[in-house]
Amino acid sequence: MALLDTDVKPDWVDYNGHMNDAEYARVFSLAVDTLMERIGLDEAGRHRHGYTLYTLETHLRYLREAHQGQPLQVEVALVDRDAKRLHLWFELYSGEQLLATSEQMLMGIDLDSGRPGPFPEAVDTAIAALPVISSPAPEGLGRRIGIVRR
Known part of the structure; x- marks a missing residue:
């Protein structure tokens, strides 16, 4: 499901002339915000339900460089x-080219208790409509990080 359309901002470009690694994380974070919407x-909705999502874990893979304005x-x-x-x-594309992936675990949080809680019914219904892998x-899905020794 397409979530977010943007472009590489000038202040996202680092001293190597391409999008800084932290900005890839920013783009995926913006995508989570859009998903929440x-x-x-x-x-x-967060106010009405007294509920939000927290990110528990992220695994980001950088596959290709992105450049200003891309x-x-x-x-x-x-x-x-x-x-x-x-x-x-999550998959980050520029046209047909896959630039990066982000595998994430999100936890639903009851704002009154500050503890994990089940998704509100309307949110649960919307989640059920998301595309499934x-x-x-x-x-790369489920890939662990490490040095391969031969």
Whole structure:
């Protein structure tokens, strides 16, 4: 599902002449904000439901450089979920070229208690409508970090 369309801002470009690694994380964070809006957890929804999402873990892979002014699109698919957690797969594209991926675990938080809690019914329904990762799983999903020794 297409979530976010933006472009590489001038202040996102680093001393190497391409988008800084932190800015890739920013773009994926903006995509999470957009996802929250789409599932009913925009500012009004967070207030109405007394509920929000926290990011528990992120695994970001940098595959290709992005440069100033380059158009960017982020897509998302659901890997797995339970009553209060989302395992998501984000892909960052420029046109047809895959630039980066971000695998994330998000936790639903009841704002009154500050503790994890189940998704509100309307939010749960919206989550159920998200696209699900297709088989076979995309390259990199579930990948662990480490040095391969031969």
